[in-house]
Amino acid sequence: MAKVQNNLVIEAVDEIAGAIRLVTGVDGAVLHEPMIGQVELDAVHHCISGGFVSSVGPAITQFENMICDYTAAEHAIAVVNGTAALHLMLVANDISSNSEVLVPALTFVASGNAILQANAMPHFVDSSPADLGIDVSKLDGYLADITEMRDGCCWNVKTGRIISHVMPVHVFGHIGNVEGLNALAERYNIKIVEDAAEALGSWKGGCHAGLFGTCGALSFNGNKIVTTGGGGAILTNDAKLAKRIRALATTAKRDHPFLYWHEARGFNYRMPALNAAFGVAQMARLDAMLEAKLRLRMTYQDAYLTSIYATFFAGPDDCQGNHWLNAIQLDESLSQHRDAILHGLNERGYGCRPVWNLLFELPHFKDCPSMPLDQAADLVNRLINIPSSAMLASDLVS
Numbered sequence: 468m469a470k471v472q473n474n475l476v477i478e479a480v481d482e483i484a485g486a487i488r489l490v491t492g493v494d495g496a497v498l499h500e501p502m503i504g505q506v507e508l509d510a511v512h513h514c515i516s517g518g519f520v521s522s523v524g525p526a527i528t529q530f531e532n533m534i535c536d537y538t539a540a541e542h543a544i545a546v547v548n549g550t551a552a553l554h555l556m557l558v559a560n561d562i563s564s565n566s567e568v569l570v571p572a573l574t575f576v577a578s579g580n581a582i583l584q585a586n587a588m589p590h591f592v593d594s595s596p597a598d599l600g601i602d603v604s605k606l607d608g609y610l611a612d613i614t615e616m617r618d619g620c621c622w623n624v625k626t627g628r629i630i631s632h633v634m635p636v637h638v639f640g641h642i643g644n645v646e647g648l649n650a651l652a653e654r655y656n657i658k659i660v661e662d663a664a665e666a667l668g669s670w671k672g673g674c675h676a677g678l679f680g681t682c683g684a685l686s687f688n689g690n691k692i693v694t695t696g697g698g699g700a701i702l703t704n705d706a707k708l709a710k711r712i713r714a715l716a717t718t719a720k721r722d723h724p725f726l727y728w729h730e731a732r733g734f735n736y737r738m739p740a741l742n743a744a745f746g747v748a749q750m751a752r753l754d755a756m757l758e759a760k761l762r763l764r765m766t767y768q769d770a771y772l773t774s775i776y777a778t779f780f781a782g783p784d785d786c787q788g789n790h791w792l793n794a795i796q797l798d799e800s801l802s803q804h805r806d807a808i809l810h811g812l813n814e815r816g817y818g819c820r821p822v823w824n825l826l827f828e829l830p831h832f833k834d835c836p837s838m839p840l841d842q843a844a845d846l847v848n849r850l851i852n853i854p855s856s857a858m859l860a861s862d863l864v865s
């Protein structure tokens with residue numbers, strides 16, 4: 468029996484690795500690497516020579532303006548990383564210690580950590596197998612069972628807390644059922660704050676990720692489509708909120724040439740100019756990166772058409788995603804063998820990885836409320852990310 472299973476794993480690894488080899492033309496590839504060249508070196512050099520290396524300087528404004536121009540957001544506030552962006556947007560939204568924030572269990576740990584850091588309680592919800600976002604109709608039925616509206620607020624009758632916010636996550640750049648979520652959020656008077664960390668360059672219905680609710684957070688970590696080394700930004704169309712976020716990111720210091728008066732408990736979250744200069748050079752590459760990523764995705768999709776062990780995870784076809792990370796979904800018969808298959812693929816030199824552990828399973832989230840998570844659990848057992856760097860699409864301009 469063990470031998471039969473072993474053969475099955477070997478055959479699956481052969482087939483999956485064969486498709487990666489066919490698409491990329493290389494014998495080994497990391498999961499995702501940034502594209503950095505002379506323009507980035509020049510931009511950082513110019514920033515250092517100009518003397519603006521810390522949290523003020525023209526590069527920061529230029530980077531923020533480029534983000535606004537690209538996303539059509541009215542405001543973009545650049546910060547030190549995506550996790551700080553998530554934390555800051557929750558604090559600026561007046562989250563209280565009696566609040567619960569609905570968040571998918573299938574996300575990177577930062578989404579849940581930011582909620583705890585803002586003194587609120589993550590409340591885990593299930594994910595849709597079609598788009599990896601929140602399963603809105605399942606959530607609707609669940610909220611009908613566990614909540615009641617009192618004084619215009621959505622009370623969780625089981626925990627005695629108010630469900631004040633929902634944080635959709637655009638996993639791998641796919642945008643899920645945001646229209647359904649908007650309608651549901653309106654009915655329950657719940658505000659939407661988006662974790663769009665992975666979704667720079669993703670659009671749906673003419674709206675960029677991060678702008679479907681009150682505000683959204685982007686990440687510019689080294690593994691993202693545009694990197695600033697470390698960095699993040701908050702997008703919003705609300706001028707008052709943008710002003711508050713900007714102030715809180717800068718220790719809430721009153722604008723004054725020499726006095727140190729702080730209006731509130733703020734944070735030192737502003738992005739340094741060095742990183743912003745790097746980001747300016749990277750933003751200029753964004754269109755080329757998106758084009759290359761689309762090409763890579765289409766080639767992968769074709770390569771897995773005849774696969775018997777895995778299907779390419781195409782995501783929703785009503786969203787124009789950024790194709791940040793490609794994923795395949797193992798056949799159900801292989802869900803017990805995910806890790807053995809991952810070992811095999813990594814031994815062949817392909818940096819493949821599983822999706823995250825469900826946050827609910829991590830020790831520091833063990834007391835958080837949760838709805839049944841059967842779909843998310845199945846996705847965890849079967850999804851595998853495959854090498855997705857833009858330069859794997861041949862003929863990309865460097």
Ligand SMILES: Cc1ncc(COP(=O)(O)O)c(C=O)c1O
Nearest residue numbers: 548549550575577664686687688
């Ligand atoms: C879904 C998600 N949320 C939040 C983050 C946090 O961003 P950062 O690493 O910039 O803090 C990341 C990425 O790293 C992410 O993938």
